[in-house]
Amino acid sequence: MALITVSGLTKSYGTHQVLHGIDLTVDEGEIVGVLGPNGSGKTTAVECIGGLRARDGGTVDIAGMDPATDPLALREMLGMQLQQCRLPNRMRVGEALDLYSAFYANPRPAGELLDRFGLAAHARQPFGKLSGGQQQRLSIALALIGRPRIAFLDELTTGLDPAARREIWEYLGLLRDEGVTMLLVTHFMEEAAFLCDRVVILEDGRIVASGTPADIAAGTGGQETSFAADPAIDLDALRRLPGVTSVSVDRGRVSVRGDADSPQVVLAALAGSGIVARQLRVTTPSLDDAYLSLTQEGSLR
Amino acid sequence: MTAATAPATRSLATTTPTDRFTRAFAAHLRSETRLILREAAALIFGAVLPLAAIIVMSAIPAAREPLADFGGLSVVRTYQPTILLFATSVLGLTIVPAILGGYRQAGILRRLRTTPASPATLLAALFVVVAAVGLVVAALIVAIPAIAGAGLPEHLGWFALAAVLSLVAFLALGTLLAAVVPSPQVAAGLGNVVAALMWFSAGLWLPRVFFPDWLVTLTDLTPGGAATQAMIDAAVGVQPSWQPFVVLVVWTAAAALVAVRTFRWE
Numbered sequence: 001m002a003l004i005t006v007s008g009l010t011k012s013y014g015t016h017q018v019l020h021g022i023d024l025t026v027d028e029g030e031i032v033g034v035l036g037p038n039g040s041g042k043t044t045a046v047e048c049i050g051g052l053r054a055r056d057g058g059t060v061d062i063a064g065m066d067p068a069t070d071p072l073a074l075r076e077m078l079g080m081q082l083q084q085c086r087l088p089n090r091m092r093v094g095e096a097l098d099l100y101s102a103f104y105a106n107p108r109p110a111g112e113l114l115d116r117f118g119l120a121a122h123a124r125q126p127f128g129k130l131s132g133g134q135q136q137r138l139s140i141a142l143a144l145i146g147r148p149r150i151a152f153l154d155e156l157t158t159g160l161d162p163a164a165r166r167e168i169w170e171y172l173g174l175l176r177d178e179g180v181t182m183l184l185v186t187h188f189m190e191e192a193a194f195l196c197d198r199v200v201i202l203e204d205g206r207i208v209a210s211g212t213p214a215d216i217a218a219g220t221g222g223q224e225t226s227f228a229a230d231p232a233i234d235l236d237a238l239r240r241l242p243g244v245t246s247v248s249v250d251r252g253r254v255s256v257r258g259d260a261d262s263p264q265v266v267l268a269a270l271a272g273s274g275i276v277a278r279q280l281r282v283t284t285p286s287l288d289d290a291y292l293s294l295t296q297e298g299s300l301r
Numbered sequence: 302m303t304a305a306t307a308p309a310t311r312s313l314a315t316t317t318p319t320d321r322f323t324r325a326f327a328a329h330l331r332s333e334t335r336l337i338l339r340e341a342a343a344l345i346f347g348a349v350l351p352l353a354a355i356i357v358m359s360a361i362p363a364a365r366e367p368l369a370d371f372g373g374l375s376v377v378r379t380y381q382p383t384i385l386l387f388a389t390s391v392l393g394l395t396i397v398p399a400i401l402g403g404y405r406q407a408g409i410l411r412r413l414r415t416t417p418a419s420p421a422t423l424l425a426a427l428f429v430v431v432a433a434v435g436l437v438v439a440a441l442i443v444a445i446p447a448i449a450g451a452g453l454p455e456h457l458g459w460f461a462l463a464a465v466l467s468l469v470a471f472l473a474l475g476t477l478l479a480a481v482v483p484s485p486q487v488a489a490g491l492g493n494v495v496a497a498l499m500w501f502s503a504g505l506w507l508p509r510v511f512f513p514d515w516l517v518t519l520t521d522l523t524p525g526g527a528a529t530q531a532m533i534d535a536a537v538g539v540q541p542s543w544q545p546f547v548v549l550v551v552w553t554a555a556a557a558l559v560a561v562r563t564f565r566w567e
Binding site: 050052070075076078079080082085086087088090091093099100102103104105106142143146166268 | 321324325327328329332336337339340403404407409410411412414415416417418547
């Protein structure tokens with residue numbers, strides 16, 4: 001069942017239109033990633049959906065509420081981690097958690113979050129003296145302290161080292177098991193592939209692709225089967241095979257692109273003609289590849 | 302009802318908005334109190350400096366003697382309203398815009414918008430904490446000369462009313478500065494300029510008894526001049542007129558109205 005339904009969301013800053021009609025649904029318990037290059041409107045979209053920015057057009061429904069009217073019940077169930085948001089420099093980690101837990105009806109114990117986010121040893125340290133990564137972890141902890149049913153996390157692991165990033169993914173995995181619905185804005189394909197049930201790719205304020213990370217990865221040409229060129233190979237016959245989308249020859253190698261079953265089909269066809277594919281390589285495109293081919297970041301500018 | 306029979310988790314239905322505001326407000330109040338006590342710079346000009354001045358003056362015997370030039374008041378009692386006004390104006394006009402603007406610039410108010418506690422709760426707590434510091438400092442500025450033997454203002458009630466109204470007016474004007482000036486540094490800097498004008502109106506450089514009539518009339522229309530005149534009258538036992546109180550209330554109301562209409566969380 002859809003917990004979040006967005007349709008036709010538009011937003012302009014002055015004469016510059018940032019969002020050109022975003023449609024998005026997020027089911028209860030789902031983790032959806034919002035990907036896209038800098039300036040594609042990811043943060044604006046998430047902040048409009050969360051009611052932090054006024055939208056120009058379209059509708060947003062979160063659990064039956066319109067965030068633009070700022071209902072208290074929504075603020076109780078939705079935890080938001082924002083980019084570039086600080087605390088007073090002299091506020092200590094433990095004090096920040098205590099303060100924020102006073103806002104919610106049933107907060108998570110501060111100790112649990114301190115442990116989870118590797119901040120237990122820094123509980124008495126002032127915010128201004130924390131490293132960027134520690135500040136970031138505290139920021140995520142504050143977004144989750146109210147036991148939100150829904151969490152919006154904007155660039156949650158930016159500035160974290162790989163180990164800290166893994167730990168946070170692990171914790172978000174636990175929250176997913178508890179049924180927490182999440183909308184993640186991220187730059188990291190690895191993060192999206194690891195955490196997200198579904199991703200949407202934004203480009204210039206429009207959704208240019210959406211689906212599971214695997215679908216998106218497969219969607220741009222699917223599997224590539226390549227092997228050493230041999231005069232005996234009938235390239236036209238390969239092109240006619242079911243599921244094959246393209247065949248090309250480059251620097252002594254034949255490359256066949258096609259759907260998920262195409263490697264089997266190609267090898268069977270070659271075997272049927274008595275040809276052994278030498279130096280065989282089957283590559284699955286990654287989400288990275290798909291992302292680059294879907295967004296302008298991948299085109300030569 | 303005992304804690305044992307209460308459900309393990311408090312549901313939304315059982316907590317009223319008032320309960321929730323009270324909890325959030327109390328938490329902000331604790332937090333802002335701790336933070337302002339750690340912010341030495343905020344307290345040096347708004348509290349330590351005026352208190353040091355009144356202690357030094359009270360300690361000098363000659364400054365406690367009544368002088369005919371000052372209308373029969375001693376030096377310390379003549380400067381008492383000015384020093385008090387110095388403290389309330391610094392707290393209201395420079396500390397409030399610096400903290401408030403800083404919170405807005407750091408995204409703290411924006412972050413609070415995503416929680417069930419409105420950022421207005423933080424503002425309310427901040428006003429209460431700054432006002433409490435102002436009241437304690439003002440009370441000490443009145444009490445210290447009295448303890449030293451220089452006596453209390455003749456009409457203590459009117460004196461206190463003028464002092465409190467000046468504090469409230471400066472809090473409102475400081476909030477107005479934070480509302481209309483985006484940068485906390487610029488807002489606090491402007492606050493310093495306005496505060497210096499208030500100190501002049503209050504007679505910091507030239508006691509008000511030496512002001513020419515036109516300057517009295519002009520400065521009477523400022524919150525600094527009005528509050529000081531009312532405090533001086535109350536100090537010598539003259540019933541203060543209603544004008545200074547009206548001036549203070551009008552400034553407060555106008556500043557608060559514009560501040561509420563123009564203040565943005567981000």
